[in-house]
Amino acid sequence: MSRSTRSMRLAVIPGDGIGPEVVAQGLRVLTAVLPSDVKLETREYDLGARRWHATGETLPDAELASLKEHDAILLGAVGDPSVPSGVLERGLLLKLRFAFDHYVNLRPSRLFPGTAGPLAGTPRIDFVVVREGTEGPYTGNGGSLRTGTPAEVATEVSVNTAYGVERVVRDAYARAQARPRKRLTLVHKDNVLVHAGRLWKDTFDRVGREFPAVTTDYLHVDAATIFMVTRPERFDVIVTDNLFGDILTDLAAAVTGGIGLAASGNINPDGSFPSMFEPVHGSAPDIAGTGTADPTATVLSVALLLRHLGYEAEAVRVETAVAEDLAARDGAAPRTTEETGAALVARVTA
Amino acid sequence: MSRSTRSMRLAVIPGDGIGPEVVAQGLRVLTAVLPSDVKLETREYDLGARRWHATGETLPDAELASLKEHDAILLGAVGDPSVPSGVLERGLLLKLRFAFDHYVNLRPSRLFPGTAGPLAGTPRIDFVVVREGTEGPYTGNGGSLRTGTPAEVATEVSVNTAYGVERVVRDAYARAQARPRKRLTLVHKDNVLVHAGRLWKDTFDRVGREFPAVTTDYLHVDAATIFMVTRPERFDVIVTDNLFGDILTDLAAAVTGGIGLAASGNINPDGSFPSMFEPVHGSAPDIAGTGTADPTATVLSVALLLRHLGYEAEAVRVETAVAEDLAARDGAAPRTTEETGAALVARVTA
Numbered sequence A, B: 001m002s003r004s005t006r007s008m009r010l011a012v013i014p015g016d017g018i019g020p021e022v023v024a025q026g027l028r029v030l031t032a033v034l035p036s037d038v039k040l041e042t043r044e045y046d047l048g049a050r051r052w053h054a055t056g057e058t059l060p061d062a063e064l065a066s067l068k069e070h071d072a073i074l075l076g077a078v079g080d081p082s083v084p085s086g087v088l089e090r091g092l093l094l095k096l097r098f099a100f101d102h103y104v105n106l107r108p109s110r111l112f113p114g115t116a117g118p119l120a121g122t123p124r125i126d127f128v129v130v131r132e133g134t135e136g137p138y139t140g141n142g143g144s145l146r147t148g149t150p151a152e153v154a155t156e157v158s159v160n161t162a163y164g165v166e167r168v169v170r171d172a173y174a175r176a177q178a179r180p181r182k183r184l185t186l187v188h189k190d191n192v193l194v195h196a197g198r199l200w201k202d203t204f205d206r207v208g209r210e211f212p213a214v215t216t217d218y219l220h221v222d223a224a225t226i227f228m229v230t231r232p233e234r235f236d237v238i239v240t241d242n243l244f245g246d247i248l249t250d251l252a253a254a255v256t257g258g259i260g261l262a263a264s265g266n267i268n269p270d271g272s273f274p275s276m277f278e279p280v281h282g283s284a285p286d287i288a289g290t291g292t293a294d295p296t297a298t299v300l301s302v303a304l305l306l307r308h309l310g311y312e313a314e315a316v317r318v319e320t321a322v323a324e325d326l327a328a329r330d331g332a333a334p335r336t337t338e339e340t341g342a343a344l345v346a347r348v349t350a
């Protein structure tokens, strides 16, 4: 493809609460940083709580098919207390991850200079969690018997396949190998979840033989949370299952500047489907409309999106802008969503 | 029973690594604090890695039956890297919890004055996690198909019953009601684990109507880990399932003075079986034999044991001794296991 015909077809799901506000700033930064010969085409999708209330729909097939015709998806946040728990999560967010086979849920954690984390002292923190995105206890397997009676039994089944575990483990090894420290930690609970644990551990060891330069270790998930608080600097790349990854990455956000900075990519590395990028935070209905939401996590998700689509230099520019901005912000008065967006636009175009 | 005939029949499982060292100090403190008319009878059980290597046994039926004939069990720690992961956990620790129906796994967390936690600032932290102990993903349900082949499927089944959830939720409400703040938080992941989540949440709401004085809220487990780091003082009593409780309590230990202080009780509230008390930490083979392990978590577990058997005043004396000792230790040179034991004995007998 010649430079003059490059294009980026981006599906945008602003969502609920602060979603539209942070997405607007993410798009501003994206527009500002993209090379001028790249034609950015965006298409907005009205999905989330508002849509569900209006039509009862979470993600109709036609929209799923239409979303598929894009290079990537940028999502703000969906959800509202007025929607029953699970409806949008399973009907929209997880449906997208499963339908588009987002088996690598990528969540980098960095303590940027200038951001005071909650931990005393400021160790250098820079790791990435590769969370499996299509298996584990997230498959919806399970059910209940004698529901609502004193004799009820409710089950949740964690499903783990050699196919699913191997591909995400291999992806994590490749990422670890490309990083300076080349260190990969498997997090599981193989002393209790013995079947899934054995599959993860055997796969981890076997695939590791293809990556002799990578140093590995294993931690039980409970021990990993301790290290996350006491020695987060020990981590480089972590690979783990869907549920442990969910828990660990929120914790990681908490120890590195907060959920306002945590970016994520739901990635289909094969490129068979569009990957989706979203801040880890939710729709924060309590501050929606106040113009005070921090768009940084969305902007950092845009950097992941750029990197995934091959715009490495642009991704680095966005990340550098954020790092500089956070250092400059340090101690300054709180800014509006729009002011932070403007500051980041100024830096990426400087 | 007249005062002069009171007795305490205690089964002791010193275990591996630092287990015997910390248990010795726990027993010293117990002996020192017990009223003089209480006859303490202890019987030691040789269980753990050493035993497994020698005989291949983890917990023979005869020993299980013999353990049952006690008022309580004190366990140090079991495990060693030389034993395959899961063997002692499932063959001994979990076997005891299941055989003796330890459905309340009680784990208090307190930031004692004088202990510098890893969090900047020192909020007042004083909460207790009531972790379900006999269900969830710990039942051993699950298996694998086409094991070891590229077509393998491995499952883990989380089993939740109305019977099991209701009794632990009711116990947690009663504990919350007895505390000054009377606040109970349910931690689950009901937006993804919808079957188990609904059972937990419905039960929580229904049982709550019996405890109108208790204020309640609900947190997803990922959000709970964030609060555990950013606002641990918000928690009073937490009730949660077996796996989430495992993860949350290690994290709680990390934010409150470390795993060296974390005590736990595996409680059968009905009194049909002996309850078991153990530090949350493991056998720490790296420091075993050096005489440097901190016995405080074991001593605090002895306090839980005393309270469970009705020795409330003695439990408070032990906890006060620990609090004073930690405050006095602050900044002082590290002590040996034996010195800490002696210091605590001195305080409880003062």
Ligand SMILES: CC(C)[C@H](C(=O)O)[C@@H](O)C(=O)O
Pocket: A089, A090, A093, A094, A246, A280, B191, B192, B222
């Ligand atoms: C909203 C929820 C389904 C989701 C998850 O559990 O994966 C969220 O917590 C996340 O981490 O992206």
Ligand SMILES: CC(C)[C@H](C(=O)O)[C@@H](O)C(=O)O
Pocket: A191, A192, A222, B089, B090, B093, B094, B246, B280
């Ligand atoms: C050793 C292991 C089986 C155990 C558990 O997972 O319950 C431990 O982590 C604990 O918290 O007591």
